Amino acid sequence: MDYSKLNGLIPAVIQDADSHEVLMVGFMNDEALARTRESGYATFFSRTRNKLWMKGETSGNRLAVTDILVDCDDDTVLVKVKRQGDGNVCHTGERSCFYRKLDTP
Amino acid sequence: MDYSKLNGLIPAVIQDADSHEVLMVGFMNDEALARTRESGYATFFSRTRNKLWMKGETSGNRLAVTDILVDCDDDTVLVKVKRQGDGNVCHTGERSCFYRKLDTP
Numbered sequence: 001m002d003y004s005k006l007n008g009l010i011p012a013v014i015q016d017a018d019s020h021e022v023l024m025v026g027f028m029n030d031e032a033l034a035r036t037r038e039s040g041y042a043t044f045f046s047r048t049r050n051k052l053w054m055k056g057e058t059s060g061n062r063l064a065v066t067d068i069l070v071d072c073d074d075d076t077v078l079v080k081v082k083r084q085g086d087g088n089v090c091h092t093g094e095r096s097c098f099y100r101k102l103d104t105p
Numbered sequence: 106m107d108y109s110k111l112n113g114l115i116p117a118v119i120q121d122a123d124s125h126e127v128l129m130v131g132f133m134n135d136e137a138l139a140r141t142r143e144s145g146y147a148t149f150f151s152r153t154r155n156k157l158w159m160k161g162e163t164s165g166n167r168l169a170v171t172d173i174l175v176d177c178d179d180d181t182v183l184v185k186v187k188r189q190g191d192g193n194v195c196h197t198g199e200r201s202c203f204y205r206k207l208d209t210p
Binding site for chain 1: 152177182183195
């Protein structure tokens with residue numbers, strides 16, 4: 001993977017393996033991606049807290065990885081997941097972080 | 106939108122409005138997002154060329170926007186599109202940029 005473009009990070013798009021909804025976008029560094037692959041649960045690098053976090057580790061709403069795909073220039077991953085717990089991925093309680101629509105002309 | 110986290114840019118996830126495949130991830134600045142909304146075609150900011158580019162402007166493989174969704178903390182957009190031209194989004198000629206799978210244990 002090429003981590004050089006964003007200071008050691010790559011975007012990780014999280015997609016529901018069954019419904020195909022895009023649930024969230026987080027960032028991973030090399031260690032977060034390695035942990036994700038080893039543990040089978042999506043693990044990110046928090047830019048605000050400056051540390052790794054396994055999504056749902058405390059709430060139980062973990063994201064069990066079914067597939068990880070890499071893009072053509074090795075700087076982004078697409079992580080397909082099955083939702084555990086109550087299945088609400090967003091911290092607002094919504095199912096997906098993308099719950100608001102922008103107006104388009 | 107909050108462009109402060111990535112030096113004026115936000116990730117833009119491009120998803121096929123019909124098949125729900127994630128096709129690519131690009132970056133937008135404020136102007137690229139405004140152009141996308143005005144023109145109805147996905148327009149990015151190229152980090153390597155340091156300028157705006159409408160995807161497919163020369164090839165004809167443009168991405169016609171059907172919806173733009175914003176995430177919970179305003180720092181990412183999900184752009185749903187219909188593919189024009191030959192429908193191959195990746196510069197390698199693949200349908201999607203995410204055509205390779207990483208091994209998971």
